[in-house]
Amino acid sequence: MLARDPGLEVVALAAGRNAGLLAEQAALVRPELVILAEEAPGGELGDLPPGTRLEFGSRALEALAGRTDLDLLVVATGGMVSLRPVLAALAAGTIVATANKETLVAGGHLVMPEARRLAAARAAEDPRDPLADPLGWLRPIDSEHSAIWQCLVGEDSASVARLVLTASGGPFLDLPAEALATVTATAALRHPTWRMGAKITIDSATLANKGLEVIEAHWLYDVGFEAIDVVIHPQSIVHSAVLFVDGSLKAQLGTPDMRLPIQYALTHPDRHPSPAAAPDLVAAATLTFRAPDEARFPALRIAREAGRQGPWATAALIAADEVAVRRFLAGSLDFPGIPRLLEAAVAAHGTRAGAPCVDDLIALEAEVAAAFASGAVT
Numbered sequence: 338m339l340a341r342d343p344g345l346e347v348v349a350l351a352a353g354r355n356a357g358l359l360a361e362q363a364a365l366v367r368p369e370l371v372i373l374a375e376e377a378p379g380g381e382l383g384d385l386p387p388g389t390r391l392e393f394g395s396r397a398l399e400a401l402a403g404r405t406d407l408d409l410l411v412v413a414t415g416g417m418v419s420l421r422p423v424l425a426a427l428a429a430g431t432i433v434a435t436a437n438k439e440t441l442v443a444g445g446h447l448v449m450p451e452a453r454r455l456a457a458a459r460a461a462e463d464p465r466d467p468l469a470d471p472l473g474w475l476r477p478i479d480s481e482h483s484a485i486w487q488c489l490v491g492e493d494s495a496s497v498a499r500l501v502l503t504a505s506g507g508p509f510l511d512l513p514a515e516a517l518a519t520v521t522a523t524a525a526l527r528h529p530t531w532r533m534g535a536k537i538t539i540d541s542a543t544l545a546n547k548g549l550e551v552i553e554a555h556w557l558y559d560v561g562f563e564a565i566d567v568v569i570h571p572q573s574i575v576h577s578a579v580l581f582v583d584g585s586l587k588a589q590l591g592t593p594d595m596r597l598p599i600q601y602a603l604t605h606p607d608r609h610p611s612p613a614a615a616p617d618l619v620a621a622a623t624l625t626f627r628a629p630d631e632a633r634f635p636a637l638r639i640a641r642e643a644g645r646q647g648p649w650a651t652a653a654l655i656a657a658d659e660v661a662v663r664r665f666l667a668g669s670l671d672f673p674g675i676p677r678l679l680e681a682a683v684a685a686h687g688t689r690a691g692a693p694c695v696d697d698l699i700a701l702e703a704e705v706a707a708a709f710a711s712g713a714v715t
Contacts, residue, residue, distance in 0.1 A: 345603065347366040347367075347368045348368055348369055348370065348406075348407060349368050349369065349370040349371065349372065349401050350362055350363055350366070350368050350370075350371050350372070351371070351372040351373070351374070351397075351398055351401065352371075352372075352373055352374070353373070353374045353375065353414065353418075354373070354374070354375050356373060356382045357382075357383075359371055359373065359382065360382045360383050360385065363385055363386060363389055364385075364386055367386045367388070367389065368389055369388060369389060369390070370389065370390055370391075370392065370401065371385065371389060371390075371391055371392075372391075372392045372393065372394075372397045372398055372401060373391070373392075373393050374393070374394065374395060374398065374418065375393070375394075395418065395421070398418075398421075398422050399421050399422050399425050401422070402421075402422035402423070402425040402426040402429070402431070403422075403425035403426065403428065403429050404429065404431075405429050405430065405431075407426070407429075407431045408431070408432065409431065409432040409433070409434060409603065410422070410423075410426045410431050410432070410433050410434070411434045411435075411478075411599075411602075411603070412433060412434070412435040412436065412437045412440065413435075413436045413437065413478070414437050415437065415438075415439070415534075415536055415537075415659075416437075416439055416659065416702075417439050417443065417444075417652075417655075417656075417698060417699055417702050419435070419437040419439065419440055420439065420440055420443070420444045420447075420448075420695055420698065420699075421695060423435065423437070423440050423444075423448060424444075424447060424448065424451065424695070427448070427451035427452060427455065427474065427475070428451065430455065432468075432473070432474055432476065433474065433475050433476065434476040434477075434478055434599075434602035434603065435475065435476070435477065435478060436477075436478035436479055438479075438549045438550070438553060438655070439655050441552070441553045441556045441557065442549050442552045442553060442651045442652075442654070442655050443648055443651050443652035443655055443698050443702075444648070444695070444698060445552070445553075445555070445556030445648070446556075446648050446692055447694075447695065448475065448556070449471065449475070449556050449557075449559075451474075452471040452472075452474040452475040453471045455468070455471075455474045456468065456469055456470055456471045456473065456474060459473075467605065467606040471557075472486050472489075472557065473605070475557070476602040476605060477553070477557060477598075477602070478595075478598050478599055478602050479550065479553070479598065480576045480577075480591070480593075480595065480597075480598045481502050481503065481550055481576055481577040482550065482553060482554065482557060482577070483576070483589070483597075483598035483601055483602065484503075484575075484576035484577035484578070484588070484589035484591075484598075485500055485502075485554065485557075485558065485577045485578075485579060485589075486557075487589045487601065488577070488578060488579040488587040488588065488589055489558070489579060490606070492579075492581070492587075494558075494559070496581050496582050496583070497558075497560065497564075497579060497580075497581060497582070498564070498580045498581055498582045499564045499565070499566055499579075499580040500554050500558060500560055500564065500565045500566065500577070500578075500579055500580075501566045501567075501568060501577060501578040501579065501580060501586075501588075502547060502550055502551065502554065502565065502566065502567050502568075502577050503567075503568055503569075503570040503573075503575050503576060503577050503578070503626075504541075504544060504546075504547040504567055504568070504569050504570065504629065505528070505529060505530050505531065505541065505569070505570065505571055505573045506544075506569040506570075506571050506629075507525075507528065507529070507541045507542035507543070507544070508524060508525060508527050508528060508529055508542055509524075509525070509542055509672075510569065510571065514632075514633045517633070517672050517673055518671050518672065518673055519671075520672045522539075522665060522666045522668070525538070525539050525542045525665070525672065526538050526539070528541055528542075529571065530571070530572070530573035530593045531573065531593050535662075535666060536659075536662050539662045539665060539666065539675070540658065540662065542672075543634060543636045543672070543675050543676060544567075544629060544631075544634040544636050544637040545636035545637070545639075545640060545658055545675065545676070545679065547567050547629070547637055547640075548636055548637045548638075548639065548640020548641055548643075548644075549640055549654075549655065549658075551565050551567065551637075551640060551641055551644060552640060552641075552643070552644040552651055555644055562641060562644055562645055567629050567637060568626045568627065568628065568629070569626065569627045569628070569629050570624065570625065570626050571625060572621060572623075572624055572625065573593045574590050574591070574592070574593075574616050574621055574624055575588045575589070575590050575624060575626075576588075576589050576590065576591055576598075577589065590616050590618075591613065591615075591616055592613060592614050592615070592616050594613040594614065596611060596612055596613045597611055597613040600613075634676075635676045635680070636675065636676040636679055639654070639676055639679045639680050639683060640654060640679070642683070643679075643683045643687060646683070646687045646688070647687070647692075648692060648693055648698070649686055649687055649688070649689040649693055649701070650683045650686070650687030650688075652686075652693065652698045652701050652702065653682040653683050653685065653686035653687055653701060653705050654679055654682060654683055654687075655702075656682065656701065656702040656704075656705035656706055657678045657679050657681070657682030657683075657705050657709055658675070658678075658679055659706065660678065660705070660706050660709040660710050661674065661675040661678040661679065661709070662675065663710075664678075664710070678709055681709075682705050682708075682709065685708075686701060686704075686705065
């Protein structure tokens with residue numbers, strides 16, 4: 338997508354450990370800088386394009402994000418590693434397009450004030466400027482939040498009654514509750530409509546992913562938890578919707594293809610031609626919706642309760658989810674054990690007083706990981 342659009346120049350690329358793919362992408366877009374969070378074995382990166390330099394580590398990521406000559410930073414990592422770079426970018430006045438849930442789930446109380454500060458400065462100059470809205474500065478890439486964002490463009494926030502997040506329901510939507518204890522990682526990774534990484538695919542199967550999106554919605558759109566609904570929509574055509582005070586329901590529809598929300602975040606407020614196919618409503622034929630079963634999939638309830646408790650609880654939630662999913666994929670935890678670990682982590686750490694800073698959140702992540710990785714809690 339980036340290589341196809343001549344109006345977009347890639348200044349830098351960063352990755353965690355996938356040196357091979359990073360080298361392929363660097364050859365395609367020829368950035369001035371590539372960064373690996375962890376130093377790669379000798380020769381794994383191969384020859385970089387002329388003029389492209391290589392750096393390593395989290396400090397390099399933060400330094401890149403804090404540069405004042407960037408227009409936009411795209412964040413697509415998982416985990417807390419992106420929190421410092423996101424804050425650095427916003428402090429430097431750089432737009433952030435993010436698919437990283439942890440940034441808002443754990444650090445919404447730190448990130449959103451920065452986005453609002455930047456928006457307020459633009460609004461003082463021109464209230465019609467797209468950057469006079471915090472969502473102009475912190476742009477969601479997740480398909481559900483991109484959908485809500487698109488539904489809200491041009492609308493007065495006072496006219497919003499409720500947000501409606503849709504969920505596919507994952508591969509076990511209709512599986513009997515008693516069978517969930519025996520499902521395998523292989524079965525859980527067979528998502529019915531999306532092709533995603535292992536972590537987010539398992540989170541979709543447990544509905545933990547939707548719980549995290551409820552917390553994100555609370556921060557992104559400044560809406561109370563009581564006004565955020567979740568509905569199961571197995572076809573994944575309606576990506577989310579907004580209900581207004583006059584009873585109108587506005588939804589965004591699209592095929593299950595992440596290229597569309599990514600492109601919208603890059604080109605907002607403009608729309609460009611996209612390689613993603615448009616939805617065919619005649620071929621889709623039927624769109625169905627139902628309420629989520631929080632008794633069978635308690636991760637959604639646990640996440641919503643953690644959101645109401647505050648950032649200590651939500652930080653413990655995401656740290657425990659990382660460990661629980663890893664253990665499930667490795668075979669040391671059954672599928673219902675994932676929400677059990679989430680609930681135990683929130684109960685153990687969610688009642689701490691005060692608002693955590695970045696260092697607090699990172700320390701808590703390590704503490705929860707150490708406590709739950711051993712298998713002592715099942």
